[in-house]
Amino acid sequence: MKKATLSRRSFLKLVGGAAAAGATVGAMPVAAKKVGEHFEPYVVPPEEALPGKATWYATTCRMCAAGCGIMVRTINGRAKKIEGNPSYPLNDGKTCARGQAGLQALYNPDRLRNAVKQNGRESRIFEPLHWETALSSLMDKIEAADPANIIFFGGVMADNLYYVTSRWLEAIGAPPPLQYDLHAALEGRATSAKAAKKLFGTMQQPIYDIANADVIFSFGANFVETWMSPVSYSRAYSKFRGQTGGRGYLVQFEPRMSATAATADQWVPIRPGMDGLVALALGKILGGGSFSGMYHNIDIKEIAHASGIELDTLKKMARILANADHPVVVPGGTPAGHSNGYDSYLAIHSLNLILNQLGREGGVYISPNSPAEALEAAPMPNSFADVEALIERMNGGEVEILFVHGANPVFELPQAAAFKEALANVPYIVSFSSFVDETAVQSDLILPDNTYLESWGYQVASSGGDRPAVASQQPIVERMYDTRSTTEVIMALAKEMGGAAAKALPWESEILFMEDMSGSIYGSSLTPYTTKTGKEFWAAFRQHGGWWANKKLSAEPEAVGFKNSPLPVAAPNFDGRAREYPLFLHPYPSVSLSDGRGANLPWLQEAPDPMTTAAWNTWVEMNPQTAHKYGVHDNDVVKIISPNGEIEARVVVYPGIRPDVVAIPVGQGHEDYGRYAQKRGSNPMDLVGTITDPKTGALAWASARVRIERTGRKEKLARLESLHGHGKEELT
Amino acid sequence: MAQVKRRKVPFILLAVFLVTAVLVGGYYSQQSAGASESQPVDYSHKVHIDAGMECLYCHSNAGRSPVAGVPSVQKCIGCHQTIATDNADVQLVTEYWNNNEPIPWERVNKQPDFVYFSHQPHVISGLACEECHGDIGEMDLAAPMEKMDMGWCLDCHEQQHEDIAPHLWDCLVCHK
Numbered sequence: 063m064k065k066a067t068l069s070r071r072s073f074l075k076l077v078g079g080a081a082a083a084g085a086t087v088g089a090m091p092v093a094a095k096k097v098g099e100h101f102e103p104y105v106v107p108p109e110e111a112l113p114g115k116a117t118w119y120a121t122t123c124r125m126c127a128a129g130c131g132i133m134v135r136t137i138n139g140r141a142k143k144i145e146g147n148p149s150y151p152l153n154d155g156k157t158c159a160r161g162q163a164g165l166q167a168l169y170n171p172d173r174l175r176n177a178v179k180q181n182g183r184e185s186r187i188f189e190p191l192h193w194e195t196a197l198s199s200l201m202d203k204i205e206a207a208d209p210a211n212i213i214f215f216g217g218v219m220a221d222n223l224y225y226v227t228s229r230w231l232e233a234i235g236a237p238p239p240l241q242y243d244l245h246a247a248l249e250g251r252a253t254s255a256k257a258a259k260k261l262f263g264t265m266q267q268p269i270y271d272i273a274n275a276d277v278i279f280s281f282g283a284n285f286v287e288t289w290m291s292p293v294s295y296s297r298a299y300s301k302f303r304g305q306t307g308g309r310g311y312l313v314q315f316e317p318r319m320s321a322t323a324a325t326a327d328q329w330v331p332i333r334p335g336m337d338g339l340v341a342l343a344l345g346k347i348l349g350g351g352s353f354s355g356m357y358h359n360i361d362i363k364e365i366a367h368a369s370g371i372e373l374d375t376l377k378k379m380a381r382i383l384a385n386a387d388h389p390v391v392v393p394g395g396t397p398a399g400h401s402n403g404y405d406s407y408l409a410i411h412s413l414n415l416i417l418n419q420l421g422r423e424g425g426v427y428i429s430p431n432s433p434a435e436a437l438e439a440a441p442m443p444n445s446f447a448d449v450e451a452l453i454e455r456m457n458g459g460e461v462e463i464l465f466v467h468g469a470n471p472v473f474e475l476p477q478a479a480a481f482k483e484a485l486a487n488v489p490y491i492v493s494f495s496s497f498v499d500e501t502a503v504q505s506d507l508i509l510p511d512n513t514y515l516e517s518w519g520y521q522v523a524s525s526g527g528d529r530p531a532v533a534s535q536q537p538i539v540e541r542m543y544d545t546r547s548t549t550e551v552i553m554a555l556a557k558e559m560g561g562a563a564a565k566a567l568p569w570e571s572e573i574l575f576m577e578d579m580s581g582s583i584y585g586s587s588l589t590p591y592t593t594k595t596g597k598e599f600w601a602a603f604r605q606h607g608g609w610w611a612n613k614k615l616s617a618e619p620e621a622v623g624f625k626n627s628p629l630p631v632a633a634p635n636f637d638g639r640a641r642e643y644p645l646f647l648h649p650y651p652s653v654s655l656s657d658g659r660g661a662n663l664p665w666l667q668e669a670p671d672p673m674t675t676a677a678w679n680t681w682v683e684m685n686p687q688t689a690h691k692y693g694v695h696d697n698d699v700v701k702i703i704s705p706n707g708e709i710e711a712r713v714v715v716y717p718g719i720r721p722d723v724v725a726i727p728v729g730q731g732h733e734d735y736g737r738y739a740q741k742r743g744s745n746p747m748d749l750v751g752t753i754t755d756p757k758t759g760a761l762a763w764a765s766a767r768v769r770i771e772r773t774g775r776k777e778k779l780a781r782l783e784s785l786h787g788h789g790k791e792e793l794t
Numbered sequence: 795m796a797q798v799k800r801r802k803v804p805f806i807l808l809a810v811f812l813v814t815a816v817l818v819g820g821y822y823s824q825q826s827a828g829a830s831e832s833q834p835v836d837y838s839h840k841v842h843i844d845a846g847m848e849c850l851y852c853h854s855n856a857g858r859s860p861v862a863g864v865p866s867v868q869k870c871i872g873c874h875q876t877i878a879t880d881n882a883d884v885q886l887v888t889e890y891w892n893n894n895e896p897i898p899w900e901r902v903n904k905q906p907d908f909v910y911f912s913h914q915p916h917v918i919s920g921l922a923c924e925e926c927h928g929d930i931g932e933m934d935l936a937a938p939m940e941k942m943d944m945g946w947c948l949d950c951h952e953q954q955h956e957d958i959a960p961h962l963w964d965c966l967v968c969h970k
Contacts, residue, residue: 099904102896103864114861 113138120147120607122521122535124514125160125167126656127218127246128291129521131607132157132164134538141165141515141539146293147607149590152527153293159654159669161293166663167513168542172736173496174510175543183491183504186734193546196509201558203490207462209235213452217243217469218251222519222535222579224440226549226567227467230556233566240452241443244474244657244728244747247761248650249289250398250407255442256758257393257407258428262619265442266429267524268411269616270392273298274305275424277386278312279344279379281337281410282396284320287653287672289394294526299325311386313379315340316396318648318683318725319718321672330379331720334646334764335634336369337397338406340376341413342631343369347380350416355626370720388424389417395651399764400634404757409629421618428617430530432522433609434582437532439522447759449475450752456484463490467511467548472500473658473732476750476761478706494548497662499735510545512537517547518576520608530588531610534580534603547572583609636767637751638705643767645688647704648725649746655729661739662732671727674714675782680743683716683725684770692770696785697778701771702726706751709744712779724768833900833935836883843931849923856923860912864899867891902936903927910970925950944968 103113110117116135123130123144131150135143144164148155167173177196178188191199204212214227216239228238246252255265262268272278272285272295285295302310314323315332323329332340343365346357366373383389391413397406411426419425432438449471455461464485475481482504485491491505502508511517519535550572556563569575577600583589584599588611593599603609636646651657654666661667670677682702684694694700698713702724711726719725730743753762842852850856855863871891874884890897905911916926924930928939951962961967 099901101864101899101901103899104866104868105891105894105896106868107866112859113855113863114859115855 108139111139116142119536119538120534120605121515121538122519122533122608123157123161123164124220124517124519124535125158125164125660126291127251128152128294128525129220129523129533130157130161130291130293131533132161133607134515136538139539141168147533149610150533150607151529151531151610152291152523152533154297156293156297158293158296160656160660160666163654163660163663163665163669164513164515166665167496168515168539170497170662170736172498172662172738173513173543174498174508174545176545177510178508180503180506180508183506186498186503188498188508191507193509193544196507197551197554197558200492200507200509201555203463204234204555204559207490210237211460211462212236212465213455213461213463214239214465214467215452215469215471216241216467218246218443219440219468220519220535221437221440221521222576223467223549225438225579226552226575229566230552230563233556233562234559240448241440242446242449242471243443243469245288245651245659246443247446247763248399248657248728249395250393250403250760251290251443252445253398253403253407253755253758253760254393256445256760257404257411258619261408261411261621261623262428263622264428264619266431266617267442268619269427269429269526269528270295270390271298271424271427271528271616272390272392273301273424275302275386275388275390276305276308276310277382277389278302278310279383279389279391279413280312280314280322280326281341281391281393281406282314282316282399283392283394284316284322284650285392285394286322286325287320288651288656289322291523291526298526311382313382316394317646317720317723318650319673319716320650321653324673324718328379329718330371330375333368333370333720334396334648334723335400335402335636336365337393337400338402338409338631339365340369340371341391341406341409342629343376344380344383345409345413345416347377348384348413348416353412353416353624353626356412356416356624356629358628383413383417386417388419388422390414390419390425391417396648396764398755398760399762401753401755401762401765402632402634403755403760403762405629405631409631412624412629415621415624420621421616426619427528428619429524430527430611430615430617433530433532433586433588433611436582437520437522437579439524445759446475446479446752446754446761449481450479450754450759453479453481453484456487459487461488463492464488465492465494466501466505467494470495470499470501470658470735472504473735473745474747476706476752476763477748478751494551496545497736500733503734509548509551510543511548512541512545515539516541516545518549518572520576520579523610529611529613529615531608532580532583533608534576534606536604549575580609588612588615634765635753635762636765637753638767640767643704643769644722645768645770646720646723646764647702647746647749647766647768648719648723648764649728649750650725652727652729655727658729658732658735658739658745661729661742662736664738667738667742670782673718674716676714676779677782678742678780680709680711680726680730680746681714681779682711682770683714683719685719685721685723686715686717687721688724688770689713689715692772694770694772697776699773699775699777701773702746702749702768703771704749704751704766704768706766707748709746709748710773711744712777714779714781724770834898835886836935838934839930839936840932840934849930850917853923856913857917859914860910862913867895867897870897902938903942905942909968911968 118133123132130153131147133145133147134141146153146155146157177191181187259265283289312326313328314326315330342360343362346360350357393407393410414426472482485504492507493502493505494511495502496510515538521533523531553567556567580603590612593602654669655661694713726746731745732739750766753765852865853862870887878884
């Protein structure tokens with residue numbers, strides 16, 4: 063007998079039809095059912111909140127060191143969307159992808175929700191602590207320690223935090239905060255500041271007026287992606303392209319084609335470390351004017367040969383510079399990544415001098431002075447040599463307490479520097495990280511800071527813009543968890559300690575500190591808004607998102623450090639012999655993950671790299687010639703080996719790179735740092751050695767030579783672009 | 795005979811499926827109905843309206859926001875720290891207040907996510923609350939409207955003044 067059956071297919075058909083019938087009959091009144099949702103109206107509604115209507119608050123972005131002005135849309139006390147503050151002159155109402163992703167730091171499921179102590183370093187077993195307990199145990203440690211052996215390791219610190227921390231450390235007799243992070247190293251901040259000190263007599267960051275230039279020669283300044291203030295420079299760049307009388311001419315010198323090089327009129331794939339020499343050759347061809355002595359012994363043929371740029375090309379480029387009305391030459395991140403970085407900076411800046419573009423429209427300015435003495439920008443970051451000195455002190459048992467804020471040195475520093483190993487000699491390590499990152503895992507106590515959307519602060523614009531400006535930061539939402547602002551923690555410690563420390567930080571609260579600091583600009587004639595009283599100014603300062611001069615006001619650099627004598631540019635040093643390690647390694651900051659700090663935000667993980675369209679992992683870019691030579695293809699997993707270590711990465715065959723260079727984005731390869739970051743990709747800093755520029759102590763992060771070995775494995779890399787159609791999408 | 799029997803089984807199955815599906819489909823297509831019997835506080839609209847209160851006193855955002863708003867506990871307690879303090883439900887509200895906790899009201903009416911509905915233009919144009927919400931003033935617990943679907947909206951939009959009616963028929967008015 064045939065069994066009565068209902069195939070899966072007809073079952074689905076039946077159900078589908080019946081559901082459709084049900085939907086039609088649904089018009090009939092039926093019994094009330096639960097929507098299954100609750101309203102939870104406020105217990106006490108905030109005065110300004112109107113349920114269902116958005117409220118926008120102005121504050122400062124902290125996703126990188128630039129400090130753009132942002133506006134955050136909130137509904138019912140929840141931050142919903144970040145946009146640029148249209149009034150703030152640095153970013154002119156714009157933000158970048160990283161700025162947009164700030165919400166995911168606030169709502170991140172891996173955030174620490176209270177102070178914790180770790181039961182044994184690297185145990186990853188954390189015990190929640192009451193803040194009072196945490197702070198009193200910290201106080202005991204501080205009181206027992208020699209103040210000279212208390213070190214505060216910050217990334218590039220927020221200005222308000224630097225102010226408070228440095229005053230506290232000074233009062234207790236500890237050294238000033240050490241500011242170092244990988245992003246700053248990759249963009250050459252320390253080298254730039256030291257070159258500015260020598261040439262212009264100031265540690266202020268030079269600002270390049272690319273908006274009004276007609277020709278830009280950029281030596282590795284990837285200003286549309288990651289360099290300094292990419293939003294500010296991208297805005298200026300759009301003006302450069304949109305000006306009347308031509309669209310400008312951009313030449314980009316770098317071994318790997320970045321997004322800036324891709325948008326340039328000419329990309330010059332220069333041999334790594336040759337930036338300074340090429341600048342000298344250009345200067346020699348230009349003649350040098352009254353500074354011809356700088357180019358006395360330059361042999362341009364030799365430089366053409368060494369840099370991989372043909373003599374004719376060099377001459378043509380010099381002609382472009384000579385014919386320009388407002389050319390500007392920009393030293394960026396790449397030249398600073400070599401042992402001759404400082405020399406290169408001097409040589410590159412000298413071109414601006416001989417082109418007479420210092421302090422002229424479309425030329426070089428100095429970051430505008432702070433609007434008030436009290437509101438000064440934090441000093442330029444320290445160099446890698448300072449970190450090495452710290453490592454030495456740690457190994458010598460001369461560091462008793464190490465505070466770490468806003469940096470993740472265990473992840474960011476080259477493995478070869480052995481920072482992690484040195485931490486074993488520090489008896490007490492305190493992290494202020496909001497997340498359990500690689501450095502927090504080495505710490506004893508974690509006092510999580512609020513995320514920036516829950517914090518107070520201010521930031522003097524120092525890496526772009528055409529006028530003095532200071533962005534104000536205020537909490538957009540109430541603290542989500544039991545975290546505490548580090549500024550407040552330090553103020554509390556100072557108060558507890560009494561004496562000089564308490565005197566150095568006399569404010570009752572962080573808010574009063576902010577009010578006091580911003581009040582120092584009150585009464586300035588340059589104010590963009592008028593206020594009648596100090597209180598009113600304080601309200602306006604927060605409401606507008608800061609203060610900025612109401613007119614363009616650029617500081618002109620004084621050319622105090624140029625001499626009419628030969629400029630020496632040493633040949634760059636590399637780690638590893640060419641025969642054994644035939645390729646140069648070019649690590650570069652990821653446009654989304656930066657130096658790795660963005661890796662815990664899924665929006666940034668999934669944002670594809672603009673040049674390769676790859677995401678979610680680490681890849682190594684190889685020229686098609688090189689890939690052919692090694693017999694590797696897209697998605698092949700290869701070993702990249704340097705004298706300092708080895709990592710694995712998937713191959714991206716990329717025509718925009720010199721055949722003797724391989725490029726790897728920085729940012730992945732986290733062991734810790736939350737579910738989105740960890741166990742994903744590899745960290746190219748494991749390949750980098752500790753070669754420094756002897757003149758500045760900056761890390762020569764592009765000085766590693768590598769070789770490639772096949773593993774025979776293939777692992778598909780997530781890429782937006784189809785690889786089947788050779789760049790053309792196929793619709794199937 | 796045997797053949798007939800074999801056919802009957804799927805027909806019965808089909809019938810069962812159809813009836814179940816009709817009920818399930820009907821249940822889920824009702825976007826507007828909500829619970830009325832299980833609110834955390836046994837609140838009576840009738841008592842408050844009878845006492846002379848206006849809808850907008852509590853749902854004060856209806857004229858200035860997309861959402862009408864459910865009053866804060868502070869607003870309840872503003873009156874009830876002195877009025878009807880011996881009532882058990884008022885005491886419950888006081889308890890929420892003392893514990894600094896919101897009252898988890900059960901939602902009564904809801905539009906699906908793809909509908910952009912705003913109270914503001916409806917209230918501003920002078921539409922009375924009961925036109926859409928029924929005679930809430932006569933209800934103890936708010937009962938859901940049985941049907942707040944597109945045809946129902948359009949029935950009313952259609953009857954508006956000829957200057958504005960065509961605009962109110964535009965899909966984009968509600969489906970942004």
